[in-house]
Amino acid sequence: MDKVWKEALGMLAQGELVSGAAIGGRLGISRTAVWKHLNQLQQWGVPIKKIKGQGYYIENGIELLSRSCIVRAMSPESAVLLGDLQLLDNIDSTNSFVREKLDSVAERSFACLAERQSEGRGRHGREWVSPYGRNIYLSLSWNFDEGVAAMEGLSLAVGVVVARVIESFGVEGVTLKWPNDILLGGRKVGGVLLEMMGDPVGSCQVVVGIGINLGMTKEVAIGQPWADLANYAQLSRNSLASALLSELLLALEGYSGCGFFAYRDEWESLDAYRNSPIKLITPRMTVRGVDRGVSSTGAIQIEVDGALQSYSGGEISLRSDSDS
16 A cells, blocks of 8 residues: 555544545645545445545544554563564455465564455455455464474364454453354354465474454445454454464464364364254265364364264365254
8 A cells, every 4th residue: 555545544543534635735635636545445445434525534443553562562472483573555365475475584483464355265265355454364474393293283273262362352252163263143253274385294384364353344245144343342453463463473382292182172162063963064975963072183073873973174164054
């Protein structure tokens, strides 16, 4: 984003009404140019409203990301684990950005946060709707020297960490849906996407991508039931980003030593479908049974006709058996 857009956003960030003439005068552009810039921001999901003859405002204001605020609020133990943190205005995908930087990053960890993603994605390449300045779009890399085996169950462990962070802000009722959805009130409020690169039995890297709805507007089209943290608590994007980075870095740093075993009981206590009828949809079949938690490696365990069966990874989707 260029300087003009950034300054215009800064003038409107508090939610107060500002005239087009005032914005144009401050930025040295015409009122027509002001309208064009703000119209682009509207297309990116910024809820800019116009009152004819009076000016523009952002409904409920907007909190832009601040590197200094995020790093300053991190715990000292986690701050030393963070190699670098970049804030981006508009990117196709934070996971893609971090993945492409891995060869040039010497530190063990590298993170980025974006105001907007144009091609945000979740599991199976599904679109992750990512309007500007409203939610959390975070990706973090970490190096493991012990190969892929050291990362068994990591996606589920990250879900537990995200749930802990959300609960730390006073939000109740967080649950997890295998393997990587964070739910509130039975609706999706966030998701986790892990991508792994490198030697399967030696040095390898993981990119942990996290998306959390924090200020989603009703006008944004999402093809599934969704929740928004703003409906449960008043919290700062920068504070949430800082807490996520702090807890994730500490979890990744210690994961090789404890593995998913240290998170399994907590994950099962948060399981949205624990002991409930579910169906598991695979490319070749649908399995119906009762959710009996997860294995020590994070595989979903389903009781089918009295026998326990385990399934993991791949093109598998899990739903309540009552869902269509």
